[in-house]
Amino acid sequence: MLTATSLVFLLDVDNTLLDNDGFAADLTARLDRDFGAMERERYWSIYNKLRDELGFADYLGALQQFRLGHEYHPGLVPLSNFLLEYPFAERLFPGALDAVAHMGTLGSTVILSDGDIVFQPRKIAHSGLGRAVQDRVLVYVHKERMTEAIQRAFPATHYVMVDDKPQLLAAMKRIFGAHITTIFVNQGHYAREAEHLVIDPAPDKTVMHISDLVGLASSDFPRVELAGQAHPDPATHAAASE
Structure with missing residues (x-):
């Protein structure tokens, strides 16, 4: 005991x-750059829906759903790496x-x-x-x-x-x-x-x-x-x- x-x-x-708000801003900029404003909005819509359902932030779960319909998009794997290797020590x-x-x-x-x-x-x-x-x-x-x-x-x-x-x-x-x-x-x-x-x-x-x-x-x-x-x-x- x-x-x-x-x-x-x-x-x-x-x-x-x-500074998680700063991380979210970096993620938004990355989505804008690689996928465009409409797809950036779609990612955050998925994220918000999952947060309401699960009760916590699920960035990776949102990405899993975001990929549907975009399996051949060249930005998916770099976006995954961006999340997994983000330099949080700098935040x-x-x-x-x-x-x-x-x-x-x-x-x-x-x-x-x-x-x-x-x-x-x-x-x-x-x-x-x-x-x-x-x-x-x-x-x-x-x-x-x-x-x-x-x-x-x-x-x-x-x-x-x-x-x-x-x-x-x-x-x-x-x-x-x-x-x-x-x-x-x-x-x-x-x-x-x-x-x-x-x-x-x-x-x-x-x-x-x-x-x-x-x-x-x-x-x-x-x-x-x-x-x-x-x-x-x-x-x-x-x-x-x-």
Whole structure:
């Protein structure tokens, strides 16, 4: 059985540590160049439909469907290679690795990402984020539905969740209560879309850039004893996930 540590940081990837909007813009430009505007729109339509159906981004699944009717197009294999070999390390936000390293001096750092189980882990590995957290990586479809699995994998007396989606942070706060500190990184399109929403409960802390987290100190988090390990109530968990 794993022994609980006092503090575990749960770190999101897309638009938190890594500029996924920039990656999407590069993919759009590649589709425009090799297939034209109409086919670019078709790819993103397939992507959006799959995301609605599956609950996560599936770039490779969208490409599988996109190829139908285009099996002989010379741009298909280069597009596949573009996705698989994309230099995600170049898309890390400035100061992201420094922030991860600093949080590692305060507690244990864990990548907690949503996405598919092939492309997303590859992105995390190729960006260097997996290595930065010593391969402590979790990838789920819905993070807020996997709280028990998170606690089993990385037990802690207190969690700190860092994410660009304030609605998700609110859901996790309703589940964990005082056993979690939520930090909203106000960057990326999800953050912009939430600007006029009422988030309840509001994030415990808000930073404008991931690099701002190098200013965190142990005093920013509750003092907890190892005997106080969090055990979210299943009924609260179910209600928050609906």
